[in-house]
Amino acid sequence: MPTGFRARVLAAVRSIPRGRVATYGDIADLVGAPRAARAVGNVMRGCGDPSVPCHRVIASAGGIGGFGGYLERKRQLLRAEGLDVTATRVRHFATVRWPVQPRRPRRGTATPRRQRPV
DNA sequence: CTGCTGACTGGTA
């Protein structure tokens, strides 16, 4: 494995069963970096490996996420796997979501927005 | 080594 993190991410994505989807956060959690959802996305960006079903990796809350034309590609592939996909989201997300394991509550990234500068 | 970027996420306005 060239870079541990990347290899783990690819392996996790590859382990997603057909007809199921996982969020970047889920993948990050699987690789041992619950906060590295961003980094996971970065790894996907360079996924030139067809064996990696990057289309099964979606954003939180069942959002398609993705980028550019791949967004439509993902929607197409997901629909081909029997998923109900809208223009921007996956329906029955909780049902097709994978894996089915509890995630620890995050620290409140609740950032009370300060008053905007005048 | 330092700094910026980005297929992200959760929360407030």
Next chain:
DNA sequence: GTACCAGCCAGCA
């Protein structure tokens, strides 16, 4: 419902 903000992490210049 949408828009914006702040936090987080790995990769790259």
